[in-house]
Amino acid sequence: MKSNKKLGSYPGILITVSLTVALFLIGFCGWVAFSSKELIKYIKQNIEVQAYLDRNLSESKIDSIYQVIASFPEIEKNGDKSLISFISSKTAAENFLAETNESYEEILGDNPFRDAFNLKVKEELLTDGDLAILKQKIEAVSGVYEADYAKDFVNGITENANKAYLILSAIVLIFLVATILLINNTIKLALYSQRFIIRTMQLVGATNAFIQKPFISKGLLQGFIAGVIASALILITQQLALKQVDGLSLIQNQQMMIYVIIIMLILGPTIGLVSTFQSINKYLNVDLDDLY
Structure with a gap:
């Protein structure tokens, strides 16, 4: 011991x-x-792609664009629902006014904002190359004026x-x-x-x-x-x-x-x-x- x-x-x-x-x-x-x-x-989960629409589109045309974009495999889903939100030009203008306290009407007169869809993209596709391809696909849809994303931020x-x-x-x-x-x-x-x-x-x-x-x-x-x-x-x-x-x-x-x-x-x-x-x-x- x-x-x-x-x-x-x-x-x-x-x-x-x-x-x-x-x-x-x-x-x-x-x-x-x-x-x-x-x-x-x-951060990646909160990165979105914006699809800006042509002006003066009917509700049926906007819904048609939504259906086409929602069918893209790159779009994130929650169950069976694609994570796509619609922001009208009026809502965008109100948000701008709330953030900056500056009225665009005093300078431009007309509303410069467009109706847009905010798209959630699958995390594994959040690279500049994949997003660039998705941007081209979205812009090829009839009624879409332009697609955009924070390229420099993603890189x-x-x-x-x-x-x-x-x-x-x-x-x-x-x-x-x-x-x-x-x-x-x-x-x-x-x-x-x-x-x-x-x-x-x-x-x-x-x-x-x-x-x-x-x-x-x-x-x-x-x-x-x-x-x-x-x-x-x-x-x-x-x-x-x-x-x-x-x-x-x-x-x-x-x-x-x-x-x-x-x-x-x-x-x-x-x-x-x-x-x-x-x-x-x-x-x-x-x-x-x-x-x-």
Whole structure:
């Protein structure tokens, strides 16, 4: 009992704290990455294509145009209903007046706005190339004056999203490698004080598996505790951020958050196990002269 207690008396708290900090940084980057992905998705879901109509069209002609555009496979649907909204020229003028407090009638006299359809497009087609093709298809419909979309905004979203994913992936990878190196060195230093005890156990006939068992058990336990603490810190950070940042809740995906927690709970014990196993094997196979 005394030897077992002494065997595990290396600085486990230091290892646990180091692993907790490293896992928290990895989890935080993962949360930011998933939040960024949801932000891009949210923005894309609110990008619309506008189809401006010719003037003085009858209601039946407008309905006919609606039916044609609604049949396009690029248009997003909610069940069987295409996500298309109609904005009359009068409504557009009223919205302009409400936003700017400027009356077009004093300058132009006539209403310069046109009747228009706002179209929701499927997210996977929100690229400049696909939208350009859809624009041509819409403009080919009889009664459509022009189709338009925020071209520069779409291009900016696509380019920045790809850059953000690459940068965040690189950061997570760097933290992961740094974590493994940090914990390896910490455990090696911790086991350094136990090297003579390990050699003594070998001399009295203890098998490698018997010697490894208490160290590996501690490594697993420390990794699990670090994963739990890091997960709790991530959840606390998320809740504090939700209270401080307006609208952040709109881009939170709880399923993705569960994945982050599961990864940390698996990664902690795994790093603890692998690092401890590698470190303990070093002292099991070292020559007696090298112990000094």
